[in-house]
Amino acid sequence: MSKPEIGIGLVGSGFMGRCHANAFRAVSGLFDVPGEPRLRVLADADDALATRAAQALGFERGTGDWRALVADEAVDIVAITAPNVLHAPIAHAAIAVGKTVYCEKPLSTTAALALEMTQAAEAAGVVTLVGFNFLRNPMIKLAQQIIASGEIGEITGFRGRHAENYMADPDAPHSFRTNPQGGGALADIGSHIISMARYLLGPITEVQADSRTFHATRPTAPRSTRREPVKVDDMTHALVRFENGASGSLEANWAATARTMDLSWEITGTKGALAFTQERMNDLQLWSATPGRSGYIRIEAGPAHPPYGAFCPAPGHHLGFNDLKIIEVAGLLEAHAGLGATGPDFREAYEVQRTVEAMQRSDEERAWISL
């Protein structure tokens, strides 16, 4: 008996759009998903662009009108990789017709709008998922389980970071990334380390942040000689306190010259510790005490760490970045079929965004902010 089909509508065909498309194409070859995704409709800025993209990414048809996509009966899941300002209207439209919504982060341009989206989705009872794909790593799941089990004792300290260098060049131009509504290093990638901290340790309750803008102006467009002021942060360091009693610091930095993916942390407990960096995404470091043998163990991803086994029956065959998106989509299809929750949903994405905004306010007011 063949599986039911699940119609996918994708809004946006940039880098993340391609990621979504590829994940939907690959997922059923790797996971025993409850339905077979069918790439039905791709929407983009206009019909011609959308049609070309639909063909390139394997969708049945393209449209310049995302409202048509949302309304299309063949579409069961609306995937949103459009510019941030469009997240809210598309999501509200999809929620209104009861469709599952799969949205890239940030959920919206402000936490207030994100909260409205969350409340609408919860009221409608639709399934939602936001693309914090780094959480899908089997090693992050293992870390979460180790912490939750008490294996490393009570958590005392957190030290995290997401540092990359994609805006280190002073001539990297303005874009949606530098739009004060939802832009800046903290919102763009700081949200990843915040979401991971929340996944592992729970809510952050107080923050004190310090943001810096290294490049006062940037070109208005690639290779443009016209420059305009930058109103967002290039780097933010923050002190954080967690509801569980732990505290520590985190950094968001998109001008970290030497770093391409330093999404990393060390979490210290009274009996042990864990350390991770996305640069070694198939490893988790676990410190455990044994007389004369204490030290960090480098645990390599393997079939003992679900869902690694979906990719390979043996350890040592590393997962890559795109595989995380496939795991995310597998979870989405499960949740869509009513087979359990998949996080992070809109509510969680709103909480992350609220934390980002608290940090931004702390920086402005140069004061601690409680959440």
Place this chain on the structure above:
Amino acid sequence: MSKPEIGIGLVGSGFMGRCHANAFRAVSGLFDVPGEPRLRVLADADDALATRAAQALGFERGTGDWRALVADEAVDIVAITAPNVLHAPIAHAAIAVGKTVYCEKPLSTTAALALEMTQAAEAAGVVTLVGFNFLRNPMIKLAQQIIASGEIGEITGFRGRHAENYMADPDAPHSFRTNPQGGGALADIGSHIISMARYLLGPITEVQADSRTFHATRPTAPRSTRREPVKVDDMTHALVRFENGASGSLEANWAATARTMDLSWEITGTKGALAFTQERMNDLQLWSATPGRSGYIRIEAGPAHPPYGAFCPAPGHHLGFNDLKIIEVAGLLEAHAGLGATGPDFREAYEVQRTVEAMQRSDEERAWISL
């Protein structure tokens, strides 16, 4: 204008069969391939098994008769992931009808049979490709270019290894892996480090090997209490000399307790050196001399290292094992379309197998063997 379709026939649906299927499904979402692969026919041991596998992996139909698959006009490329003993007959049949053949390693159970397959393919002028997928890593390509350019000088030394632990358990049962025809650690994974050494440094001309079997008997089947003698190596260390004047050593080991994917090497030149391990498959270490600043540079995979850019426009988003198979399949489709050669072909796979057999003979005779 849409791309031509390329019909895929796959023989075998085990781990590597799934890998092939997934790569064919994914490739056109990532690479601008010259044709769109269509998963037409999957063959396996019987019709029922093949039909189930076809459905699971996304093929149009299944068959218990691989000859029917080879003959099927809808099939342009015959992909072979069947047991090693079937490689030769399937390949010969596909060559006879002029089809492109994509075969997993080892090419056959003996170098002699591999040579016959090679000669048949060359006489027929068909495109062939053997699945040494580790060579597809952008960092391995970068290493090859660095060596070929003379950047690290004349090559003096090679020290390589492929060590895993999948047969470390004395109760791991007999299988095709322990069949003296084509089995053993040297043939199974030593072939990977040999193929990589050849890709980077060229032909190996002399070998001296020492093989060991740690577990004299193994169960005849999983959990069986009946044990039979093991006639293949668990570990082989070999001295090697290359045509280019370099020399060194390599190890194949499938009972390396602590290792899951230590496919690694250091290559020393008169002006620099390179080091790599598959456990950090997105890194290449390059040593270069600068007064007071000499040292290994950890080069991370990124868009500067094709075809990384097909997966992501920014560095830091690591490739995984399955991505290597996608790169391999992209190359296959290019070669199939006549857009340049893709190695390693049957000839190269034969040379690897010949090198393996020379090492086996060296171990038996306890003497140096020239190739």
Place this chain on the structure above:
Amino acid sequence: MSKPEIGIGLVGSGFMGRCHANAFRAVSGLFDVPGEPRLRVLADADDALATRAAQALGFERGTGDWRALVADEAVDIVAITAPNVLHAPIAHAAIAVGKTVYCEKPLSTTAALALEMTQAAEAAGVVTLVGFNFLRNPMIKLAQQIIASGEIGEITGFRGRHAENYMADPDAPHSFRTNPQGGGALADIGSHIISMARYLLGPITEVQADSRTFHATRPTAPRSTRREPVKVDDMTHALVRFENGASGSLEANWAATARTMDLSWEITGTKGALAFTQERMNDLQLWSATPGRSGYIRIEAGPAHPPYGAFCPAPGHHLGFNDLKIIEVAGLLEAHAGLGATGPDFREAYEVQRTVEAMQRSDEERAWISL
């Protein structure tokens, strides 16, 4: 012609006292120092203890009266490894008779006292040195030179830490370390990362700190069942801004379960970056941009990095912790002989202590503090 003798008087014979003694014994075998140190007098709590310690550490005589040591004409340099509360009186006495003073950190129990010591020393014109021995590492000197030369551009970010686990055990007892006057993780080891940050980047001008005490009480003595409240921090995270425009964060933690010597930092500049950890004290990581070859270079300590060559004429022969003390003492003897300044002197130690106190006040007031 033999070198003049330099008489050494040492107050204190604990771990750091032994370190001093050993360094004075070893230094002239490794460095071409301007005088031969002679271990004249060791002072400790009473005559008997001091005499035993003198014999064990190779001093000519012991005394229970540090004032006698300071007054002794055979003593040219007064080395202070006594409890922190004694630093001020001993130093003032030595300064009063014009002797060179070599004092362990912290300079005193409060910044105010440290300032008085500094002013007295400066008025008297005596040579002073405080034992921030981690600064003596050739790789730290190399880092300082790279930064000062502009090789990595303008400095934007600093992320530092000194984390150990020597107080992670809740039954680790009270001691001078937990005395609110000069105690706590921040004062005890945070001072090291502060001194290093200052050495590399210059003055810290603003701080915002958050301190935590994990273990509310500790035994009054080893194995005692009586416990008393802890009034100092186990962990402090702080935001820091530098006079040179850079900013970032640092952590001091003596209850970092998994860490024994994580005195580490990454410094980011607009053109490159540097990274270091005391756990790999013979390495400096330098990131430099070269198309397709960008990455961190692991620079190993060697003769190109003075004063490594004093220990070994070839690279690869690692320095250890005690060697840093020998380098420190070599610098002390140079400064004593008038052959140039050696830092950090009392003034610098006062600045470090002032920074520590600003962080402590920031934590209490939950506000940014300017220095």
Place this chain on the structure above:
Amino acid sequence: MSKPEIGIGLVGSGFMGRCHANAFRAVSGLFDVPGEPRLRVLADADDALATRAAQALGFERGTGDWRALVADEAVDIVAITAPNVLHAPIAHAAIAVGKTVYCEKPLSTTAALALEMTQAAEAAGVVTLVGFNFLRNPMIKLAQQIIASGEIGEITGFRGRHAENYMADPDAPHSFRTNPQGGGALADIGSHIISMARYLLGPITEVQADSRTFHATRPTAPRSTRREPVKVDDMTHALVRFENGASGSLEANWAATARTMDLSWEITGTKGALAFTQERMNDLQLWSATPGRSGYIRIEAGPAHPPYGAFCPAPGHHLGFNDLKIIEVAGLLEAHAGLGATGPDFREAYEVQRTVEAMQRSDEERAWISL
């Protein structure tokens, strides 16, 4: 009560001579040795040179006649760091008068001469020690204990190396290192990895080696334009079999461009594994199996690993190269005082040299050689 004095006579004042002198000066400040070493006499090529060196290194007097040193009643231990050809005559003279002999490696220029020295020493019953100082590392001792305890099961595989780059430059001149009697990479540094393999796993029983000379000629002296042929190896790779049933390979390489101290190995057992490199000399990697938690543990040197505690009461304070020599000298003084054996003695050094020569013969005959 003060300790007895032990008179030291040192022959040779080059790099290793300084190392010896410094270790004798430092040892009693760190170890509770059974006697206080007194640096009595230093011998070198002539009186003037010896006198200057004696003064620089802290000896009471110098002499151009090593025979006088050996005969001197104030000398209890004769330390030999003279050129290799002098090891035999000096040692025989010292043995003849019943003195303890501490000799740098290689013991002599040929295994035959080394055997004569061994037999003389054994007949006379004198204490002997040869300077394989890398064995003195607490982490190597820990490795030896782990292996001997059976903790990692039966040993199956060994993969070792000593690679440096001090002769990588084709203009590095001839010296005692390139003298066919006792010279070459295998004898010079291969002896270190052989001695370590023997210390950890026991005797090597069969070898098959392949040696290469990369630079056919070298200058006769530094900066000389006259070049003479090189008759020793720059690199040797060897297959080795051990008496305990293990086998594997090792490499000696003094032209390993990228390496300064890669004295490293991985030892695999049926239940675990160990890995070490001198480049991280304060770490030992121990692999142990725990479901879902298997991996290498990085064990850091600390007080749990004697004699680390002699240097520091807390972990994290790394030992350096020179500290190994101090540990060696502490053991020498114990053995001299009759407080137990200290290895490696002349017999062990002879066995190492015999193994080196077996490898050299194997290379010449291109055949396996049994020891």
